[in-house]
Amino acid sequence: MAKINIVGVGPGSSDYVTPIARKTVQQAQVVFGAQRSLNLFSSDIKGKFFVLTAKNLSASLKCAAESVKSGQNVALLSTGDPGFSGLLHTVLESGLFTTQQVNVIAGISSIQACAARLNISWDRACLFTFHEGNVTDEDKDRMVKCLKNRRDVLLLPDSKAFSTKEIASFLIKAGLRQETSVYICENLTLENEKITSCTLEEVSAKTFESLCVMVIKTNTK
Secondary structure, X not given: OOOEEEEEOEOOOHHHOOXXXXXXXXXXXXXXXXXXXXXXXXXXXXOEEEEOOOOOHHHHHHHHHHHHHOOOOEEEEEOEOOOOOOOHXXXXXXXXXXXXHXXXXXXXXXXXXXXXXXXXXXXXXXXXXXXXXXXXXXXXXXXXXXXXXXXXXXXEOEXXXXXXXXXXXXXXXOOOXXXXXXXXXXXXXXXXXXXXXXXXXHXXXXXXOOOEEXXXXXXXX
């Protein structure tokens, strides 16, 4: 059975692309992905490829569904891991594919790369994503509750909908100490990677790169 393979391509560097991701792309007849993701597989793509954008996402998924229906294997490149702020949710919600037609190739997410850089054991951390304007009062309240219960928070901000600056200001207004420790990890695994150690107060007055992970630590031991 032909499938749509949602391929996690890692946080950005080609060093973090897994062998099975490359193999899956090599075997696909059709590949969809953002230009930055396609660049990681320039020597692996053997079939047709299409540049994926926010504007053509819906049309691209319909094209992918038609390709699968015609018996072609499709690779859909998803930044990081498809299951965390990736394309898996979008594919499942589209209603264009059966469960049997969907195959997920796990990738290394920026959250994982961030936790590794900072030596964080993240099995007890609280994870949030505010990408694509996915900002709800429920998640904001849950984030405050996690921090007040002294659990570290790792999150993906959205530079337009809920930026690092806005998150810091919100948390201070919600009662978190201005001196709370924060790390901003920008452009992880890339040549211009930068990790900044600061406080909520400092973050509330600064602007950071859109490709970043924000870590709020309640336990600095």
